[in-house]
Amino acid sequence: MKALLHTGGSLAWLPDPEERPWILLPVGNRPILEYWVECCVDLGIRDIRLVLGNGGYLIEEYAGDGERWGVQISYSFQKEGEEPDRFPLRNPDLWKDGVLYLRQPSFPLRQQKSISALAAGESCRLGAGEIDYGFYSADSAHLTPFLAGQSPSALPESSTGFSAYGIESAKSYFDLNLRIIQGEISHYLAPGYELSEGSHIGYNVVIPPSVIMEPPVMIGNDVRLSPLNAIGPHAVIGNSVVIDAQTELKDCVILDGSYIGRNLSIEQKIVAGNLLIDPDTGDSLRLDDSLLLGDVGKSTPLSDFMNIFFGQVFSFILWLLFLPGFFVFYSLIRLTGSGNYTKKTILDARKQPRMCPEFVRVKKNIFTGCFQGLSLDRWPLLVSVLRKQLYLCGHAPITPEDAEDRFEKIPEYFPGVFYDELLLPQQPSSLILNVYALNYIKNRKLTGEISLFFRVGLQRLLRKMSNMEEG
Amino acid sequence: MKSEFKTQNGTGIIELIGDLHVVSVDELRQKFTDWSQNHGGLKYVIVDLQQTTAIDSAGLGLLIAMYKQIQAQGGELVLCSMNKKVRMVFQLTRVHQIFSIYDDLDEALRNCA
Numbered sequence: 024m025k026a027l028l029h030t031g032g033s034l035a036w037l038p039d040p041e042e043r044p045w046i047l048l049p050v051g052n053r054p055i056l057e058y059w060v061e062c063c064v065d066l067g068i069r070d071i072r073l074v075l076g077n078g079g080y081l082i083e084e085y086a087g088d089g090e091r092w093g094v095q096i097s098y099s100f101q102k103e104g105e106e107p108d109r110f111p112l113r114n115p116d117l118w119k120d121g122v123l124y125l126r127q128p129s130f131p132l133r134q135q136k137s138i139s140a141l142a143a144g145e146s147c148r149l150g151a152g153e154i155d156y157g158f159y160s161a162d163s164a165h166l167t168p169f170l171a172g173q174s175p176s177a178l179p180e181s182s183t184g185f186s187a188y189g190i191e192s193a194k195s196y197f198d199l200n201l202r203i204i205q206g207e208i209s210h211y212l213a214p215g216y217e218l219s220e221g222s223h224i225g226y227n228v229v230i231p232p233s234v235i236m237e238p239p240v241m242i243g244n245d246v247r248l249s250p251l252n253a254i255g256p257h258a259v260i261g262n263s264v265v266i267d268a269q270t271e272l273k274d275c276v277i278l279d280g281s282y283i284g285r286n287l288s289i290e291q292k293i294v295a296g297n298l299l300i301d302p303d304t305g306d307s308l309r310l311d312d313s314l315l316l317g318d319v320g321k322s323t324p325l326s327d328f329m330n331i332f333f334g335q336v337f338s339f340i341l342w343l344l345f346l347p348g349f350f351v352f353y354s355l356i357r358l359t360g361s362g363n364y365t366k367k368t369i370l371d372a373r374k375q376p377r378m379c380p381e382f383v384r385v386k387k388n389i390f391t392g393c394f395q396g397l398s399l400d401r402w403p404l405l406v407s408v409l410r411k412q413l414y415l416c417g418h419a420p421i422t423p424e425d426a427e428d429r430f431e432k433i434p435e436y437f438p439g440v441f442y443d444e445l446l447l448p449q450q451p452s453s454l455i456l457n458v459y460a461l462n463y464i465k466n467r468k469l470t471g472e473i474s475l476f477f478r479v480g481l482q483r484l485l486r487k488m489s490n491m492e493e494g
Numbered sequence: 495m496k497s498e499f500k501t502q503n504g505t506g507i508i509e510l511i512g513d514l515h516v517v518s519v520d521e522l523r524q525k526f527t528d529w530s531q532n533h534g535g536l537k538y539v540i541v542d543l544q545q546t547t548a549i550d551s552a553g554l555g556l557l558i559a560m561y562k563q564i565q566a567q568g569g570e571l572v573l574c575s576m577n578k579k580v581r582m583v584f585q586l587t588r589v590h591q592i593f594s595i596y597d598d599l600d601e602a603l604r605n606c607a
Contacts, residue, residue, distance in 0.1 A: 075585065075590075077588070077591075078585075079585050079590075080581075080582050080585040080586060083578070083581070083582070083585075097597075098581065099595075099597050100581075100584075100590045100593075100595040102591070102593065102594045102595070103591040113596065113597075113601055113604070113605050114597070114600075114601045114604065
């Protein structure tokens with residue numbers, strides 16, 4: 024017996040299928056893929072074939088070869104636009120001994136905790152109402168015509184204790200999540216685990232004492248709650264979510280990597296990054312205001328490598344280019360007594376305290392204007408980039424005094440030499456700094472780095488030029 | 495990169511061994527052009543990537559050019575036996591949407607018969 028699961032296809036209510044294949048959507052706080060794999064394990068199926076669609080690499084990255092579930096997962100492609108039912112016909116011999124076949128997005132909904140495998144010669148449909156999401160068959164009388172490309176006979180309802188539940192609409196997905204946290208989660212718990220007081224809280228979750236939690240709630244891993252949050256009842260919060268202070272969440276589903284701003288009340292909604300979805304109507308609204316909703320995002324090893332490579336190479340070039348200018352202008356500044364460097368302690372990329380030079384202007388004149396306008400004041404910091412202590416572009420470094428508060432709010436740390444906060448007129452509050460940092464983490468990619476470098480460099484230059492003209 | 499061109503029961507099979515990248519693309523393109531001129535009218539050409547260790551954008555470009563050339567001659571170019579590394583590149587660039595991709599050579603031969 025094998026399993027053949029089509030992971031392609033997109034859900035109309037969920038934009039960006041390439042960033043979020045349906046099978047990686049969380050239910051409770053785990054991707055649907057895990058529920059299907061566990062279902063296969065319970066049915067004694069160890070050989071699972073996933074047919075990939077757009078965003079399939081995310082699935083492959085997540086599931087790997089299936090070793091962690093004790094199954095063998097392999098991957099195939101199907102040409103876009105081809106009927107899913109054509110795929111098994113490529114190599115019918117693989118499936119003739121029985122197959123759990125899924126052709127459309129759905130969730131393996133269990134009627135009870137234990138599910139049973141079919142006996143030889145039995146078949147059942149996986150679906151509800153008129154929709155067949157697939158079938159589960161160990162019956163050659165059913166499989167033979169199917170694998171010959173003919174329409175198979177209608178199958179009976181599943182008697183195995185589970186069936187496929189469609190997630191075509193935002194409402195069905197929302198309802199499924201609420202069903203899970205209202206008690207059905209116990210059907211999916213592995214032996215040895217139990218649910219206490221209707222709530223589940225993952226690893227590395229920060230919950231300040233002033234948070235009010237009203238079960239049932241489900242919170243994933245790496246989640247940061249803030250003071251005076253009110254969570255629940257019926258709140259499903261995914262992994263890597265940041266919720267700012269005084270925000271109330273109930274009857275809602277927050278998907279992985281979302282940032283929720285402060286003083287908000289979210290009820291009867293699905294939040295996916297900066298996308299707000301109404302489950303009843305399926306309407307969605309993308310908010311561009313990162314003070315309200317945002318995407319915490321996650322960096323990938325490839326993007327990290329590209330960013331670091333770009334940073335290192337470009338920093339070296341800048342170091343050489345800025346060298347003559349730095350010595351000329353800094354000598355003039357010292358001679359005129361219009362500025363100097365002081366030492367400031369910040370946390371470096373490894374979150375270790377490090378003394379860094381910071382330019383302090385004493386007198387405003389043309390030398391300091393050129394020095395700062397051309398960003399020559401950043402020259403000593405470029406060495407730290409080459410030593411991998413700072414990034415060329417990033418967000419404002421955090422000082423040891425602010426570390427405890429700030430690291431609670433941001434999931435990753437990229438202290439930069441150039442960052443948007445340099446353009447702020449005065450020292451911003453930690454809330455604003457957090458928003459800037461979350462924005463940077465969300466948009467961290469090579470093109471964004473290049474854009475940030477030139478944006479910050481040019482704006483500093485233009486501001487100094489206009490200041491000098493005014494002066 | 496090494497390449498082997500052969501035919502089996504009226505189907506062309508191209509086996510690519512090693513890294514398919516910018517350095518090897520020109521030579522491979524020339525070999526393919528010579529081979530396809532001598533084997534016009536093939537309905538299917540299978541590119542076997544089992545021993546292809548890596549691929550870059552130039553390699554992808556070559557495969558697409560080969561696909562178009564075979565299609566212009568009334569045939570179809572299909573791929574088979576991708577390893578994980580090559581599969582990732584195809585997915586990231588979405589080139590997998592263009593080709594029919596089979597799990598192994600046997601499956602490709604069965605479906606291209």
